[in-house]
Amino acid sequence: MKRCFLPLFLLISTISFAQSSLIEQARNFRKANEHALLGEFMGLLSIPNIVYDTVGIQRTAAYIVKMMENRGIKTQLLNGKTKSVPPAIFGEVIVPNATKTIVFYAHYDGQPVNPNQWAEGIEPFKSVFLDASLEKGGKIIPAPKLGEKINPDWRIYGRSASDDKAGVFSILSAYEILTKLGISPSVNIKFFFEGEEEAGSTHLSEILENHKEKLKSDLWIICDGPVHQSGRKQVVFGVRGDVNMEVKVYASKRPLHSGHYGNWAPNPAMLLAKLLSSMKDDNGRVLIKGFYDDVVPFTETEKKAIAKVPSVDEQMRNELGFIQAEGGGKSLVELINLPSLNINGFSSANVGKMAANVIPVSATAALDLRLVLGNDAQRQVQKVIEHIKTQGYYVTQNESITDEERLKYPLIARVQAQKGYNAQRTKMDLPIAQNVIKAVQSSTSEEVVLMPSLGGSLPLFLFEKYLATPTITVPIANHDNNQHAENENIRIQNIWNGIETYVALMKM
Amino acid sequence: MKRCFLPLFLLISTISFAQSSLIEQARNFRKANEHALLGEFMGLLSIPNIVYDTVGIQRTAAYIVKMMENRGIKTQLLNGKTKSVPPAIFGEVIVPNATKTIVFYAHYDGQPVNPNQWAEGIEPFKSVFLDASLEKGGKIIPAPKLGEKINPDWRIYGRSASDDKAGVFSILSAYEILTKLGISPSVNIKFFFEGEEEAGSTHLSEILENHKEKLKSDLWIICDGPVHQSGRKQVVFGVRGDVNMEVKVYASKRPLHSGHYGNWAPNPAMLLAKLLSSMKDDNGRVLIKGFYDDVVPFTETEKKAIAKVPSVDEQMRNELGFIQAEGGGKSLVELINLPSLNINGFSSANVGKMAANVIPVSATAALDLRLVLGNDAQRQVQKVIEHIKTQGYYVTQNESITDEERLKYPLIARVQAQKGYNAQRTKMDLPIAQNVIKAVQSSTSEEVVLMPSLGGSLPLFLFEKYLATPTITVPIANHDNNQHAENENIRIQNIWNGIETYVALMKM
Structure with a gap:
């Protein structure tokens, strides 16, 4: 030997x-x-x-x-x-x-970028050097002059x-x-x-x-x-597959004064909050019927490789600043090998200085579904749509809701899905x-x-x-x-x- | 006689x-x-x-x-x-x-105004005439010239x-x-x-x-x-009293890629959706403990006046374009005489063209509490805060959350309330x-x-x-x-x- x-x-x-x-x-x-x-x-x-x-x-x-x-x-x-x-x-x-x-x-x-969300002095397309990451207190520094030593721990934003x-x-x-x-x-x-x-x-x-x-x-x-x-x-x-969806729920045709109509007119932000809540349990497990079906299991070689992946869960929790992860105790590497449903963002009327005492006309959530081998993007989207229907919603793809629809259905959601694509390994x-x-x-x-x-x-x-x-x-x-x-x-x-x-x- | x-x-x-x-x-x-x-x-x-x-x-x-x-x-x-x-x-x-x-x-x-939300051609401070309300298909018309008849059904936006x-x-x-x-x-x-x-x-x-x-x-x-x-x-x-609150929940310190961390890192939009959902039942009744206490009942004269108020519920539902009001069948006039909790708006990261596949760092809701005779603005705010605590949240008034707080509490909410004021009759x-x-x-x-x-x-x-x-x-x-x-x-x-x-x- x-x-x-x-x-x-x-x-x-x-x-x-x-x-x-x-x-x-x-x-x-x-x-x-x-x-x-x-x-x-x-x-x-x-x-x-x-x-x-x-x-x-x-x-x-x-x-x-x-x-x-x-x-x-x-x-x-x-x-x-x-x-x-x-x-x-x-x-x-x-x-x-x-x-x-x-x-x-x-x-x-x-x-896409929303420049207002970027840190002061950092613009998406006027890149700058920082002496460390923002999270570690990094500050903007001048671009290094010729001959000046470049610290490899610096970052470019x-x-x-x-x-x-x-x-x-x-x-x-x-x-x-x-x-x-x-x-x-x-x-x-x-x-x-x-x-x-x-x-x-x-x-x-x-x-x-x-x-x-x-x-x-x-x-x-x-x-x-x-x-x-x-x-x-x-x-x-390999990679997970991905497909994006947007869910928009509707209430009154026009924004209403929250005093004159609050308690009576339906509030789309509350409706959407309840709809989104129904999609996952408190451990982050997706409650949509059949969401975890179709998953192709790992081969033995893949399982062995996964077992050798160093655990970074605690390091990452400390770094990211939270102690309660989703997944009910499962590890990061296990969880990113399951299909996921993520809220990329949601919006209804305004918050902060722009907030006004209104009942908004609609509320929108951007969703991101990650797929693993075996999932099909459009089949996964369809499961979400079926779930929305079981919550009592009439689902349409149209942006503008007709008066007939408004006066026929108690709950109305517009759901638009992108084409998306499947996982690969x-x-x-x-x-x-x-x-x-x-x-x-x-x-x-x-x-x-x-x-x-x-x-x-x-x-x-x-x-x-x-x-x-x-x-x-x-x-x-x-x-x-x-x-x-x-x-x-x-x-x-x-x-x-x-x-x-x-x-x-x-x-x- | x-x-x-x-x-x-x-x-x-x-x-x-x-x-x-x-x-x-x-x-x-x-x-x-x-x-x-x-x-x-x-x-x-x-x-x-x-x-x-x-x-x-x-x-x-x-x-x-x-x-x-x-x-x-x-x-x-x-x-x-x-x-x-x-x-x-x-x-x-x-x-x-x-x-x-x-x-x-x-x-x-x-x-406040968000000009982007106004209809095309209508700017908040360049007021214009319309020949009817937007909801009834009204179109912008030139300001009437001297001598021209002014239709009293026109509107100024x-x-x-x-x-x-x-x-x-x-x-x-x-x-x-x-x-x-x-x-x-x-x-x-x-x-x-x-x-x-x-x-x-x-x-x-x-x-x-x-x-x-x-x-x-x-x-x-x-x-x-x-x-x-x-x-x-x-x-x-009389009028209802009013007090505004802002609730912001936190997750990771930095926005995360929804693929690399989705399913594992907590999602603040989902956390906020669940928190808001817990505040009201499907009939719009507020579930916060003691929310309807303290209410001073109407006098006989007031009750008689209320009984004579013409019902507009059906008219308003038709006009506003919905069939399912909150309140489990109670009338508009009854409901606006109860304390209310309204979501004025919520926001987390972005939706629409600006949406990106991220797990946001925070999610914010603007709330509006209306008060009736007997309610006290700060007492009502306190009930909401207590509710948020019973949902497992550590509540702070500070905008910036320290690392110590992040690594001590599984759920963190910043709650800021305005002073507000009470009802009067x-x-x-x-x-x-x-x-x-x-x-x-x-x-x-x-x-x-x-x-x-x-x-x-x-x-x-x-x-x-x-x-x-x-x-x-x-x-x-x-x-x-x-x-x-x-x-x-x-x-x-x-x-x-x-x-x-x-x-x-x-x-x-």
Whole structure:
């Protein structure tokens, strides 16, 4: 047995040695060029990229095309059959003698922003440096001048700083460093930067279908999401699916004085509160009929991987400042592998200085359903709709309620659901999956966390469906990045680590 | 008995005749001067008067002072001991040989506005004419040119069009018409226009206390609120009290990605939904312990008056577009004579295009408690706080929650309550009350509705407390005026009727 191990050990060691020398070279190059690297990144962050803002999306895409051209990458904008939607940015590097082709994916669009919700002095698209996270009392500091040391614990705040311009930037920086070092990648590289991920990747399927040949590869590596909360790098083999719904309940046709009609006229905020309450018990378990049906159980390999995921529950509770989690005692890693129902937000009339003594006309909740393998997005939506009906509601999709409807039904809800998409999981024991694990492991001295599925979502099922190609996600952002919310940020060390991860993956 | 009735009948008839001749003269004057009257009113509406906007409040007060000076009324701004709060505008007209003094009250400040919630083309402080109410498909029409007939069913849209610049305007127009007609009022008249009513009249007590002598009178007549929903004029002898609260529940310190943490991290919107749900049953009955205690029952006279109030429940349900009222079958007039708990609005993160897939950090509800005779504002607030505690919450008044608190209590709510004020009721059988009823009745051919208490609130207890003077409310606005909300409006005929009512009251 010992003899059998020896050559294998040597082989790994060789790879390890080669890689760590590679990583060291990349690190040295980065250290000598940090200001230039961050300068390009700050430029990218300064361009508004809200997924629904066509002009900002076009400007962001143009900036990335320029970044790629500066690196000698031939680019092309890929469209589906639907016009006027954000294009994907494609680029290709053919490597002589390479036998495998890998597509590196990130997305350049960002979630909507409400600038009023951001901290003072921090604007979504005028990114700034802070000397620590806001939660740890971080303060805004001037951008480091040339020659000034850059503390890797500093953070950059701005929309998409982590989700997912950091992905675009780290992939392109990894490639640039290899080129500048004169090191040829070991695989053919394709770049694919999506522009509509935050709107649910509505037209991604069209783009994949339209450009099947061009996008042919052995694997898609997805750069999105955070590293493990323990701070360790992670390789993720799947994602939850996701579908958004909006539920709006109606009361009077016009807002009423809460004195003259309070106690008598129905209050839509109270109606919605009761409707939402009926959906989950006090432990956070969803009470909607059949909500947990259809779930495909984990394989043995996946179960073993999950058992090895370091527990971060207590650390996270302390960090996030609460002691009572949902789930009745189940762990975070268990719970993010179940379907979920989350209230993204709700609204009815006004609060604070704008509040007035009225009975509002309607109340609205934005819901987010996460799906696991086996769930179907529209089937899950339908379960929620059925639940709303069993609570006595007449459900319509129309925004304007007719007088006939108002005088026929005691309770009226408008429910609109997006298309959404299902969960996806790549088998952890595929040979190419093992190569990815080795490459990422070679770029760090800590044990890499192997995660069968992320709690978050990406439309990865599309790559299987339209291209029959597996996907593996290799995230880089700090876990406390406020992704999707106000005060989004990235820790600078995470950018540096991310670049090294992707250098290793391009040379795996 | 017949003989006894005869002189009384003759007397009433005489008053009626004198008054209707008065009303007729006033009406004719108004008809000849409608454009000029409305011109002055539109000018008043064009000045922002949000109670928290000091500059707007000062400009509004200056305009009203000018209106009064144009009518030959000597004015004075009355302050309490607190500086930089909206002053009350005072004016006085001494009538030779008059034995009674009446203070005519209205308020010139308005509720906050969220212009985005107003209908297209209608701005809170650029008031416009519509040819009908929005709910009945009304369209914006050009302001009537001189000589053009003004349809009394047209409406004017703008903040405070009804609440309560219409009050200020109608009182001053009634006085102006009497003067122009050369008719002397039968009572000494004092004008008192408050500037802080919509902020809960926080400093009114100081003003009353500071100017006790100046404000001496036999009666305050309050011009605020709507006529009865049946369209009939009403005389109102009391009001509910009112106190506002804000409840904010907290979860994570920072917003979380709903995929990576959904199902595990507590969701404040769901927590608040459950907390609010626990406050009322499905019939709208408040479940908070002791909520309905302390209520002083109606006198026999009041009960009789209530029995005579025309039922408008079905009419109002049809008009407002709902079939299921709160209250489990009790009538509107019964229910507005009970204490109430209304959600004025709630908010957590975002909905609609701004919604993002996050677990919000907090959720806030604005509550409005209406009080009836016997309730005490702070005692009622305390009952709500106790209820929140019994739901497992740690309750604090502080906006920022410390880490120690976060890691000690599973559920945390910040509750802030305003001072509020209690209900008030004037006895309907006072001789001066009977005079008011007669005067209002003389200005209309329909039977006047006598209402022991309005569902709405005004700080009328203060007049009893500081001046030992009764108050009677004589409202003029159309009931469907969207008071306090977006698209506030007044029907022009209600202005005309209101002026006639106040002409009669000044000559009662």
